[in-house]
Each structure stands twice: as C-alpha cells, then as structure tokens.
Amino acid sequence: MDTIIFDVDDTLYDQAQSFHKTVRKLFEEPFTDKEIDFLYKASRKYSEILFDKSENGEISQFEWQTGRIIAACKDFNIPIDTEKAAIFHETYVAEQNNITLFPEVEELLNVLYKEGKQLGILTNGEEKHQKMKIKQLCLSRWFSAEKTFISGTIGHAKPKREVFDYIEEKMNLDSSETVYIGDNFEKDIIGAKQAGWQAIWMNHRKKDLPENAFYKPDKEVHSAKELLNLFVK
Template sequence: MNSIIFDVDDTMYDQALSFHHTFRQLVEDSYTYEEIDQIYRTSRKYSEILFDQSERGEISVKEWLTGRIMKACEDFGIPMDVVKAEKFDQVYKQEQNKIELFPEIEELFTRLKKQDKQLAILTNGEEKHQSMKIKQLQLEKWIPKENIFISGTYSVAKPKKEIFDIVASKLGCQPDQTVYIGDSYEKDIVGAKQAGWQAIWMNHRNRTIPLNSPYQPDIEVHNAEELLHYFSE
C-alpha cells in the first residue's frame, strides 16, 4: 500500500482514559474501571447516533455533545441534567489536552515515514476540537498539514463515500493502493470499503460486526502492538 490513512479518536490513543478521569471528577469516584467503561461504551454508542443527527441538522452540536453523556447516564440510572452535562463536556475536553499516542503508533509512524509511505488523517468532528487533539498528539511530526482532513471542514462525514473521495482526490491516491485504519466499524470500515479502499479494523474494544453486514475489514487487529506487527511483516 502506498497511502496509509488513519482515524484519530480511539485509534491512535485511548479515548476512554479522558472519559474515566472526567467521570471520576464530576460524577462518581467509587465506580470500578469496568463499570465506568460500560458507561463510556454506551456514551460512544449514543455519540455516533447523535453525531449523525447533528450532521443532518436535526439537532445542534451542543445537543450532540451533552446528549451522549445524558443518555448514557440515563441507561445506568445516574442523574445527569443539561447543566452537569455541559460541565462534563468542558472537563472532558480539558482532559483530552493530555492525550498521548499509543507508543506503538508512534513507532509505526516513524517506520512508515522512513519507507516513504504517504501518510494522512481522516477524522470526524469539529475542526477546532479535532485540531486541538492533532496538535496535542504532535501528528504533524509525521503527517503534513495538507494531509489532515477533518469532516467539519468539508460538511460531510464518515461513513459517507464523498469524504473518502475528497481525500483520495486531494492526495492523488488510487483506491486499490490505499488503506484506512480506524476503530469504528460503522464509520471507518464501512466508509472505507464503500470507497473501494482496503480497511484495517483497530478493534481494541472487541466489538462485533452487525449481522448480515455486506462489509468486512481486510485485517482486524485488537491493539496497537498487533497493528505495528502487521506492518512489520
């Protein structure tokens, strides 16, 4: 593969850590890691649903960001009103200022750059917020700014084929020589396969593919170490 394109959230770093820290600060410190992780996974499920609604203009970005934690807490019988949800989102973003790359991802970027591979990023989200994460992770050490694509900039998001086509056009890459790496089956794997790209599923949350789905990842890995090993073979 000549072009290797990465998702950011929960692919390059552990997104759950920021959630865990925020939850312990603002909601409850006595929950176990496993209990908070269940709430985190539920919030991610609602985040995907509400993000799509915000993209269609059915709800505001604020309603997406606050709604995901409110709905997750509701499922677990945890009180969470709009005011507290807004505070949660603020602290969650502050915690994301502390995110760090998986060490294996950093090593992978260094190896691929030495091999003269074309590296790029395609991530969903608001331009300002995603740019903050990209800066915190120091991704421009390996990936040029013009190879960084944030859905909020283009008003179209994964898994829509249009955003993948925009990336391919701007990078000048051929679909059969392009691989996309991401953690979300629905957004990353489905989107990449619809665009004719190869797809590697960074499935470190051990999710399952929906029944009767026509799309399958070309490779499935369960942690950053496995991903590094795959590219080292």
C-alpha cells in the first residue's frame, strides 16, 4: 500500500482509560473494571447514535455529549442527571489531555514514516476537541496538517462517501493503493470499503462482525501488537 490513513479514537490509543478515570472520580459506587467496561461500551454505542443525530442537526452538540452517558447509565440503573452528565463530559475531556499512543502504534508509525509511506488521519468529531487529542498524541511527528482531516472541519462525517472522496482529492490518492485503519466497523470499515479503499479493522474490543455484513474488512486485528505485525514481519 502506498497510502495508510488512520482513525484516531480507540485506534491509536485506548479511549477507555480516560473513561475509567472519569467514572472513578465522579461516582461513589465501587464499580469493578469489568462493570466500567460494560458502561463504556454502552456509552460508545449511544455516542455513535447521538453523534449521527447531532451531525444531521436533530439534536445539539450538548445533547450528544451528555446524552450518551445518560443513556448508558440508564441501561445499568445508575442515577445521573443532565448537570452531572455535563460534569462527566468536562472531566472526560480533561482526562483526554493525558492520553498516550499504544506503544506498538508508535513503533508502527516510525516504521511507515521511514519507509516513505504517505500517511494521513481521518477522524470524526468536533474540530477543537479532535485537534487537542492530535496535539496530545504528538501526531505531527508523522502526519502533516495538510493530511489531517477532521469531520467537523470538512462538513461530512464517516461513513459518508463524501468524506472519503474529499480526502482522495486532497491527497491525490489511488484508492486501490490506499488502506484505512479504524476500530469502528460501521463508520470505518464500511466507509472505507464503499469508497474502494482497503480496510483493516482494529477490533481490539473484540466485537462481532455484524450478521449478513455486505462489506468485510480486508484484515482484522485484535491488538496494537497484531496491527504492528501486519506491517513488520
């Protein structure tokens, strides 16, 4: 592959760590790590649903940010109101100022950069928030600003075909020589495959492939180490 484009959240780093720390700070209940993992997965599910509604103008950004934890807590009968949900979001964002790359991802990026591969980023989210995470992860070491794409800046979000077409034009890509790496099957794998790109599913949460899925990843890995081993023999 000539061009490798990466998702950011839960692909380059472990997004659950910030969530765990936020829950420990704000809830008095003695949750186990496993219980927080279940809450995290529910929160991510609702985040994807509400993000799409926010993108379509059906709800506000605030309703997306607070609604995902409110809905997740409701699933587990954990009391939370809008005020606490807003504090949860603020704390979660603050915790993301401490995120770090998976060590194997850092090694992979160094290898690809030295090999002269064209590298890019495509991430869904609000521009300021995503730029904060990109800066914290020091991604400018491998990705130029011109090859860093955020849905909130572009005006289209994954899995819409428009966002992939936009990047193809900006980076002058050959779709047959481009691979996208992401953790979200619906947003990342389907989005890339329908654009004619190859796709690697960074499925470290070990989710099941949706039944009767029309599109399938070209490769599936379950850890950052497996991802590294795909490129480094």
